[in-house]
Amino acid sequence: MDTSQLDIMVLGGGPAGAATALGLVQLGYRVGLATESRPFAAMEGISQRVIDGLRGAGLHRALATLPEASSRQVTWNGSSSSANQETLVDRQRFDLAILEDLRQGGVEVFEARVSSIKEDEDGWSLSLQNNGQNHQLTGRFMVEARGRSAPAMGITKTKGPDTLSLLQYWQGPCKKPFSAVESFEEGWAWMAAGKDGRRYLQLTLDAKSIELPSKAELPRFCEARFRHLKQAVPFIEDAVATDQVLARTSASVLYSEVIGKNWIRVGDAAMAVDPLSGNGIFQALSSALIAPAVVNSLLKDSGVVEIAQQFYQDRVSTLFYRFARIGRDFYKMETGWANQAFWQLRSAWPDSQEVHATVEPGSWRIEHRPVVDQGMIRMVEVLVTPDQPLGIWHLQGIELASVMKVLAALPDNPTGELERVLGFSRQQAEQVYRWVQSQDFF
Numbered sequence: 001m002d003t004s005q006l007d008i009m010v011l012g013g014g015p016a017g018a019a020t021a022l023g024l025v026q027l028g029y030r031v032g033l034a035t036e037s038r039p040f041a042a043m044e045g046i047s048q049r050v051i052d053g054l055r056g057a058g059l060h061r062a063l064a065t066l067p068e069a070s071s072r073q074v075t076w077n078g079s080s081s082s083a084n085q086e087t088l089v090d091r092q093r094f095d096l097a098i099l100e101d102l103r104q105g106g107v108e109v110f111e112a113r114v115s116s117i118k119e120d121e122d123g124w125s126l127s128l129q130n131n132g133q134n135h136q137l138t139g140r141f142m143v144e145a146r147g148r149s150a151p152a153m154g155i156t157k158t159k160g161p162d163t164l165s166l167l168q169y170w171q172g173p174c175k176k177p178f179s180a181v182e183s184f185e186e187g188w189a190w191m192a193a194g195k196d197g198r199r200y201l202q203l204t205l206d207a208k209s210i211e212l213p214s215k216a217e218l219p220r221f222c223e224a225r226f227r228h229l230k231q232a233v234p235f236i237e238d239a240v241a242t243d244q245v246l247a248r249t250s251a252s253v254l255y256s257e258v259i260g261k262n263w264i265r266v267g268d269a270a271m272a273v274d275p276l277s278g279n280g281i282f283q284a285l286s287s288a289l290i291a292p293a294v295v296n297s298l299l300k301d302s303g304v305v306e307i308a309q310q311f312y313q314d315r316v317s318t319l320f321y322r323f324a325r326i327g328r329d330f331y332k333m334e335t336g337w338a339n340q341a342f343w344q345l346r347s348a349w350p351d352s353q354e355v356h357a358t359v360e361p362g363s364w365r366i367e368h369r370p371v372v373d374q375g376m377i378r379m380v381e382v383l384v385t386p387d388q389p390l391g392i393w394h395l396q397g398i399e400l401a402s403v404m405k406v407l408a409a410l411p412d413n414p415t416g417e418l419e420r421v422l423g424f425s426r427q428q429a430e431q432v433y434r435w436v437q438s439q440d441f442f
Helices: 015-026 048-056 091-104 215-226 230-236 280-288 291-300 302-332 341-346 400-407 414-422 426-438
Strands: 002-005 008-011 031-035 043-046 070-076 079-090 108-111 113-120 123-130 133-139 141-144 157-159 163-171 178-184 187-193 198-206 240-249 253-255 263-265 365-373 376-384
Touching: 008 015, 008 123, 008 133, 015 031, 015 091, 015 141, 015 280, 015 291, 031 133, 043 187, 043 280, 048 280, 070 230, 079 091, 091 108, 108 123, 123 141, 141 291, 163 215, 178 230, 187 215, 187 230, 198 215, 198 230, 198 341, 215 230, 215 240, 253 302, 263 291, 280 302, 291 302, 291 376, 302 341, 302 365, 302 376, 365 400, 376 400, 400 414, 400 426, 414 426
Parallel strands: 002 133, 008 031, 008 141, 031 108, 070 178, 141 263
Antiparallel strands: 043 079, 070 079, 113 123, 123 133, 157 253, 163 198, 163 240, 178 187, 187 198, 365 376
16 A cells, blocks of 8 residues: 655545645645535635635636626615626536646645544554555555535534525526525525526425425435525526536534644535535635644744644634634524524524624723734734634734724823824824724723
């Protein structure tokens, strides 16, 4: 059996695994990534914020596969809007381009199935299989990035309402890409048309309350619901439904442990959010982009191990609950079926806490907290507020703790004092002071 000796092994070649792997290579590690090709066709809608994140991660070839942003129609709570846009991603093509980004970025890519994982005193050993060929990877550290399919490994998790997504493929003539969202009694639907004529129509339902037919009848079950949706008309009026329906769980999930001494979970393997948010790739990147600095700190500085672990655990948990509450508030906006199980459960989960905590004058403080700095985790002074309990270090390159210390004295000429004490230009001083004023800190 061939063996590859690595520093770090990444399992999963989606955006989260790729961003983590590329970041670790840039920090000087020998990184191998094992991945399997996506077994089904899928399309996903992403925002400009996601595109910016992918660019920051270095996934330029993957970005080159994206079409221009297209219109998205939305019908929610009885009102329709066409003000939104999203970029429709052909995930199979996109994922193949990610592998090219990885290879060009210095990551050793292994397209194979992980058949076994073993931990020993030296780290990890992975067995891979591909077309009858076996390969072994060994390394000191493991990154779990296989999304929702990643094994739990005995770790407990917080889970939102049981949610099921049914994706049905339709085929019609080629047309300009577009997408739509519509709420209905049993849940909501997302629909997208690719330029090749394939239509992706997905129902998201409550897994416990919905009465599903047999597998053979699922295509008719889906088709019947789409034919009752106003926004589905342009997707199905010139198309034919196929007998292929893909069922997937899509409940929100947060693992209670997302990091250990020689392993870390990133992306959907750490937390997965409700697809309603449209933030799937964004939240996956949010953990993946800080993971390289966390891993680097664990491997290079024994003095910050516990700090780095807690930093990462807190970041993942905080992001999860923020995304969950955003989704809850969007579900609350649909009042037409408020008493139906699907809507009742999701408009009350995970709690009643506001997405953004109220910031009263004087409710801020300066504390030492961990941050990502030049590929490591280190402690610095940050601005802590009720809405940002983990702290804010920089605002466009300006350290806020020093700014707040100057302004806490309530000088007669705030911008002039920032210029005098901190050496800011007039433009910098005015810019940061306007932001502070907008936050009602004083």
